[in-house]
Amino acid sequence: MTEIFLFNTLERKKTQLIPQNPKRVTMYVCGPTVYNRAHIGNMRPAIVFDVLFRLLRHTYGADHVVYARNITDVDDKINAAALAEGVDISVITRKYTEVYHQDIQSLNVLLPNLEPRATAHIGEIIALIQKLIDEGHAYTAEDGVYFHVPSMKNYGRLSGRNLEDMQAGARIEIDEKKKNPADFALWKAAKPNEVSWDAPFGAGRPGWHIECSAMIEKNLGQTIDIHGGGHDLIFPHHENEIAQSECAHGGATLANIWMHNGFLNFGSEKMSKSLGNVLNIAEITATFKPEAVRLAMLSAHYRAPLDWNDDLITQSTKTLDRLYRALENVWLDNVEAIAPQALIEALCDDINTPQALAVLSELVKNANKAQNDVDKKQALAELKGVGALLGILQLTPDEWFNDKPKDDDLNARIDALVAERTIARAEKNWGRADEIRKELAELKVEVKDGADGATWRFL
RNA sequence: GGCCUCGUGGCGGAGUGGUUACGCAGCGGAUUGCAAAUCCGUGAACCCCAGUUCGAUUCUGGGCGAGGCCUCCA
Numbered sequence: 301m302t303e304i305f306l307f308n309t310l311e312r313k314k315t316q317l318i319p320q321n322p323k324r325v326t327m328y329v330c331g332p333t334v335y336n337r338a339h340i341g342n343m344r345p346a347i348v349f350d351v352l353f354r355l356l357r358h359t360y361g362a363d364h365v366v367y368a369r370n371i372t373d374v375d376d377k378i379n380a381a382a383l384a385e386g387v388d389i390s391v392i393t394r395k396y397t398e399v400y401h402q403d404i405q406s407l408n409v410l411l412p413n414l415e416p417r418a419t420a421h422i423g424e425i426i427a428l429i430q431k432l433i434d435e436g437h438a439y440t441a442e443d444g445v446y447f448h449v450p451s452m453k454n455y456g457r458l459s460g461r462n463l464e465d466m467q468a469g470a471r472i473e474i475d476e477k478k479k480n481p482a483d484f485a486l487w488k489a490a491k492p493n494e495v496s497w498d499a500p501f502g503a504g505r506p507g508w509h510i511e512c513s514a515m516i517e518k519n520l521g522q523t524i525d526i527h528g529g530g531h532d533l534i535f536p537h538h539e540n541e542i543a544q545s546e547c548a549h550g551g552a553t554l555a556n557i558w559m560h561n562g563f564l565n566f567g568s569e570k571m572s573k574s575l576g577n578v579l580n581i582a583e584i585t586a587t588f589k590p591e592a593v594r595l596a597m598l599s600a601h602y603r604a605p606l607d608w609n610d611d612l613i614t615q616s617t618k619t620l621d622r623l624y625r626a627l628e629n630v631w632l633d634n635v636e637a638i639a640p641q642a643l644i645e646a647l648c649d650d651i652n653t654p655q656a657l658a659v660l661s662e663l664v665k666n667a668n669k670a671q672n673d674v675d676k677k678q679a680l681a682e683l684k685g686v687g688a689l690l691g692i693l694q695l696t697p698d699e700w701f702n703d704k705p706k707d708d709d710l711n712a713r714i715d716a717l718v719a720e721r722t723i724a725r726a727e728k729n730w731g732r733a734d735e736i737r738k739e740l741a742e743l744k745v746e747v748k749d750g751a752d753g754a755t756w757r758f759l
Numbered sequence: 760g761g762c763c764u765c766g767u768g769g770c771g772g773a774g775u776g777g778u779u780a781c782g783c784a785g786c787g788g789a790u791u792g793c794a795a796a797u798c799c800g801u802g803a804a805c806c807c808c809a810g811u812u813c814g815a816u817u818c819u820g821g822g823c824g825a826g827g828c829c830u831c832c833a
Contacts, residue, residue, distance in 0.1 A: 312763095329833095330833075331833095332833085333831090333832085338833085339833090341832090341833055342832090342833050343833085344833060345833050346833085348833095375831090376831080377831075459762080459763090459828075459829085460762060460763070461761080461762060461828095461829075508831085529833065530832075530833025531764090531827070531828080531833075532827075532828065532831095532832055532833065533832080533833070534763095534828070535762090535828060535829065536828095536829085536830090537832090560833090561833065562764085562827090562833095563826090563827075563833070564833085565826080569826085570826080570827070570832090571833090572831095572832060572833090573831090573832070574831070574832070599771070599772070599782085600771080600772065600773095601772085601773075603764090604764095604765080604772085605764090605765080605826070605827085607771090611770080611771080611783095612771075614783095615770090615771065615782075615783060618782090618783070619782065619783085622782090622796095625796070625797085626797095629796095629797085646773095652773070652774090653773095654771095654772055654773045654774095654780090654781075654782095655773060655774080655780080655781085657772090657773090657781070657782075658772095658773070658780055658781035658782080659781090660781090661780095661781055661782065662781085665797095665798085668796090668797055668798070669797085669798070725792080728792075730792055730793065733792085733793080734792095734793065734794085737793085737794070746794095746795065747794085747795080748794085748795055748796070749791080749792095749793090749794080749795080750796090
């Protein structure tokens with residue numbers, strides 16, 4: 301078995317993945333807060349960790365990986381959205397959870413094993429907070445419960461900061477209710493018009509970080525193998541998760557490996573809702589195919605920033621055209637996927653998808669050169685193997701090339717032109733044949749003269 | 760201000776202490792009535808300066824430039 305190395309934010313270097321239990325490899329990734337539609341930047345972790353999920357399943361067996369990706373379904377923005385529309389928060393969260401599912405499904409993202417929601421874990425959250433209070437790591441204030449950061453001696457390890465630095469930084473607001481400016485909310489006391497739950501320390505709702513700690517403990521255990529999320533979650537979110545969990549668990553490590561994906565940039569600036577420079581899937585797939593979006597995401601290494609623009613997706617589309625053409629050339633029924641070793645090695649090296657795509661290029665050449673069924677079968681099996689791990693090439697070549705809306709009149713017209721051209725060619729009337737090619741080009745149709753006659757497809 | 764990341768050919772983008780991926784675009788060839796596709800071949804890069812080294816794009820230090828986190832954020 302190829303050893304898997306992953307860049308661990310905690311150590312700032314690649315470290316070998318050594319699961320605590322190879323029969324139950326555990327991974328937790330921070331999913332969306334469902335208060336409005338996710339943008340494509342939010343899709344990057346879904347896709348990146350989907351590839352890792354596929355690799356883990358391939359390596360340890362599909363039944364031996366437990367992947368949880370949470371849904372945050374209670375927070376300030378959700379409350380604000382619900383209040384604005386005059387509905388219960390569940391109306392908002394259900395709606396956007398569904399949209400999220402549709403979006404990631406269109407990108408070939410597998411469902412995780414678990415999709416825990418904060419509101420379904422209020423009991424666990426309360427118990428965890430109570431434990432932190434009991435053990436002196438948290439205290440009750442008039443507006444809720446706070447985690448007392450100085451109570452943890454090695455706070456800041458993940459993000460590489462320490463209390464003194466943070467206090468020197470002018471950006472932490474002084475809040476009289478907190479014992480220390482770095483303290484953060486575990487529980488926010490109930491406010492009028494806001495959803496709340498009863499708790500021994502007063503009615504309220506969970507703070508941002510505590511849900512992940514509680515859900516990990518409940519669903520995956522005290523210590524998990526991999527914890528992932530976007531780069532901007534390192535601080536404060538993941539740092540605080542560590543603080544809560546490890547203080548509640550007598551210092552037991554929350555996650556052995558912490559992984560963080562880089563951002564999508566838009567016009568060389570971070571894509572973010574607050575900057576307003578975002579695109580969602582629907583906006584992109586109006587022009588491009590979703591699979592091209594996925595491939596574009598994988599064209600750069602997951603930790604590197606990726607500039608998002610139309611050229612990038614156009615190039616990915618061209619690449620997929622080439623991949624599906626190769627697939628078409630070797631297409632046979634009932635061929636099982638085989639993952640090539642070179643691909644496994646690329647992915648095992650911190651999910652090096654650009655390297656994986658280089659491997660894929662080699663396979664495409666093999667496929668295009670394959671003359672007999674043995675070679676074709678081998679090439680097809682390997683192409684499928686790559687597709688299965690990267691989550692691409694899941695269509696038949698036919699489905700890829702012919703996904704334009706059907707227009708019978710137009711199709712009939714094109715068929716007639718192609719037929720006429722075939723006759724012209726048979727009569728060696730090249731002038732007319734070329735004229736028809738030109739007409740077809742204006743209809744965005746490409747004609748190919750193959751050994752078995754002319755075929756056409758929409759460009 | 761504190762912490763961190765990055766700077767590779769026309770473009771995208773890996774990687775490496777010496778032989779310098781891969782894709783797109785370009786160029787030459789094969790093939791084609793013409794094309795398309797495909798195959799073969801080919802030119803082209805490592806921000807600047809200093810240091811370590813026999814040798815640095817790769818390591819160290821400095822500089823310049825870009826970006827991120829420190830507040831909600833994938």
